[in-house]
Amino acid sequence: MPLAIVRGALLTVSLHIGLALTVTAQNARIKIDLDRTIGEVDKNIYGNFVEHLGRCVYGGIYDPGSKLSNNSGFRRDVMSAVKGLKPTIVRYPGGNFVSNYNWLDGVGPKADRIPRLELAWYTLESNQFGTNEFVEYAHQAGFEPYFSVNMGTGTIEEARRWVEYCNVKEGPYYAELRKKHGYPDPHKIKYWSLGNEMDGPWQMGHMNAEDYTKKAREAAKLMTRTSPEIKLIAAGSSNYREGADPDHWNQTILRELKDVIDYIALHIYVGNPDSNYYNFVSTPLVLEQRTKLVKGMIDVVMQNANRPNRDPIYIAWDEYNVWYRARRGAAATGRNALEERYNLEDALVISGFLNAFIRNADVVKMANMAQLVNVIAPIFTNDKEMFRQTIYFPLQLFANNVFGTALDVFVDCKTYNTDKFFLGLSETTTQQKNVPYLDVSATYSNGELVLNVVNRHKDEAITTDILSQTGTFSGAFSVQEVNGPGIKAQNDFNKEQVKTTEKAPITATGNKITYSFPPHSFTMIRGKLSR
Numbered sequence: 001m002p003l004a005i006v007r008g009a010l011l012t013v014s015l016h017i018g019l020a021l022t023v024t025a026q027n028a029r030i031k032i033d034l035d036r037t038i039g040e041v042d043k044n045i046y047g048n049f050v051e052h053l054g055r056c057v058y059g060g061i062y063d064p065g066s067k068l069s070n071n072s073g074f075r076r077d078v079m080s081a082v083k084g085l086k087p088t089i090v091r092y093p094g095g096n097f098v099s100n101y102n103w104l105d106g107v108g109p110k111a112d113r114i115p116r117l118e119l120a121w122y123t124l125e126s127n128q129f130g131t132n133e134f135v136e137y138a139h140q141a142g143f144e145p146y147f148s149v150n151m152g153t154g155t156i157e158e159a160r161r162w163v164e165y166c167n168v169k170e171g172p173y174y175a176e177l178r179k180k181h182g183y184p185d186p187h188k189i190k191y192w193s194l195g196n197e198m199d200g201p202w203q204m205g206h207m208n209a210e211d212y213t214k215k216a217r218e219a220a221k222l223m224t225r226t227s228p229e230i231k232l233i234a235a236g237s238s239n240y241r242e243g244a245d246p247d248h249w250n251q252t253i254l255r256e257l258k259d260v261i262d263y264i265a266l267h268i269y270v271g272n273p274d275s276n277y278y279n280f281v282s283t284p285l286v287l288e289q290r291t292k293l294v295k296g297m298i299d300v301v302m303q304n305a306n307r308p309n310r311d312p313i314y315i316a317w318d319e320y321n322v323w324y325r326a327r328r329g330a331a332a333t334g335r336n337a338l339e340e341r342y343n344l345e346d347a348l349v350i351s352g353f354l355n356a357f358i359r360n361a362d363v364v365k366m367a368n369m370a371q372l373v374n375v376i377a378p379i380f381t382n383d384k385e386m387f388r389q390t391i392y393f394p395l396q397l398f399a400n401n402v403f404g405t406a407l408d409v410f411v412d413c414k415t416y417n418t419d420k421f422f423l424g425l426s427e428t429t430t431q432q433k434n435v436p437y438l439d440v441s442a443t444y445s446n447g448e449l450v451l452n453v454v455n456r457h458k459d460e461a462i463t464t465d466i467l468s469q470t471g472t473f474s475g476a477f478s479v480q481e482v483n484g485p486g487i488k489a490q491n492d493f494n495k496e497q498v499k500t501t502e503k504a505p506i507t508a509t510g511n512k513i514t515y516s517f518p519p520h521s522f523t524m525i526r527g528k529l530s531r
């Protein structure tokens with residue numbers, strides 16, 4: 001009988017003749033080489049998104065009638081949880097909402113603001129919260145606002161006027177209007193996206209790629225002539241449903257807008273509709289495959305682009321999350337729309353997305369978890385309190401720790417294959433082959449290594465040798481783990497089952513650390529590595 005050797009365990013093999021032979025199995029390996037770098041991590045990958053949708057704005061970040069709110073009407077408990085995430089940049093006001101939104105409805109004296117029928121999510125929009133309230137929120141919470149213009153029902157002149165209102169100091173009508181509204185200084189909004197998901201038939205004013213690029217190019221012209229320092233994000237692919245052609249969309253956008261845009265926005269939502277854990281935790285690989293595909297398309301168009309003194313086009317994953325439970329029918333419309341409740345496996349998928357952003361740090365320069373509060377969100381409220389959903393914790397760990405140079409890490413561990421499966425709604429993935437149980441990224445900054453490891457294995461710890469190729473570990477390495485009692489464990493008001501736990505530090509010397517990553521966990525290890 002042949003001997004079998006598996007990694008990460010002591011294996012006892014019984015031979016027919018009755019002898020028992022014990023073999024020490026080989027550990028998994030992660031090799032760190034400080035010379036193998038990918039690129040600099042952009043702080044804007046720790047972004048979020050606020051849309052006029054369900055209870056994200058009203059009853060989420062903004063609740064002027066609540067005792068829990070400050071003088072500006074902002075929920076203090078929510079603001080403190082938002083600050084814990086250290087969001088760098090937050091996209092506003094949509095999403096699908098923006099494609100039937102006129103920004104002028106949301107500025108000026110509140111008593112004069114007109115309620116409007118909102119057709120993306122079928123609600124009445126009161127317009128009590130708008131541009132200036134959001135900018136005020138951004139100042140108090142400490143992030144940079146990022147606006148999306150209406151390329152659906154809106155005109156290019158409306159978009160231009162909004163840029164003037166926000167960014168021009170004085171003189172023309174809309175700059176003066178802002179001053180009249182109580183904001184003498186311009187808001188200096190740097191990031192503007194040219195519409196939202198214009199490839200989706202669900203979008204108000206949906207267009208084909210050719211029509212979108214014509215409109216977006218002219219909008220870009222007017223917007224940049226009004227405020228030359230702005231950065232523009234084009235609406236890349238979001239539609240992967242049967243019959244859609246996301247590659248054609250992205251290629252057209254990149255070819256036609258290559259001289260004017262700074263980012264191409266991509267969106268992804270994944271889910272576990274078949275309750276297949278291993279399929280689901282492999283979904284970050286789909287994001288990574290799409291990233292690499294679009295990176296190739298960018299490389300092609302950059303060969304004959306005319307963009308003197310500008311960076312190449314980057315990718316902004318400006319909507320990403322798990323979303324499949326509250327995605328249809330009543331759960332997807334009205335005041336309580338999209339109130340997805342998350343569990344541990346969702347948090348592992350988010351950890352995988354964040355790892356994928358780091359592994360593609362050369363091209364992914366912005367990412368926005370969709371959304372911030374209540375609506376497919378890491379923070380969840382009722383009238384009296386709030387709690388942090390499971391997906392809060394990996395984002396918090398990354399946004400507070402993972403900066404500097406992304407390293408190209410070597411990983412050797414056991415793998416598995418998936419079948420073709422549903423990604424969430426009506427999108428199907430290709431089969432994912434050789435999915436490593438360990439999903440890893442690493443950064444190096446100021447002599448410190450931060451290692452981020454998802455153990456996708458549902459039942460087994462994976463004992464791993466972390467090997468430095470170019471330097472020595474020293475001192476105490478902190479270990480933080482996101483985990484919970486089981487893959488379906490959820491948090492609730494006053495019940496935090498899935499969270500970050502500080503583990504005993506590892507004392508490291510030399511060039512090897514051995515650590516056993518627990519099943520269904522995300523672990524961040526941080527400490528000194530000197531050349």
Ligand code: AHR
Pocket residue numbers: 051094095096097196197319370371
């Ligand atoms: O984030 C929820 C919705 O998802 C957004 O409004 C839209 O852009 C996407 O389809």
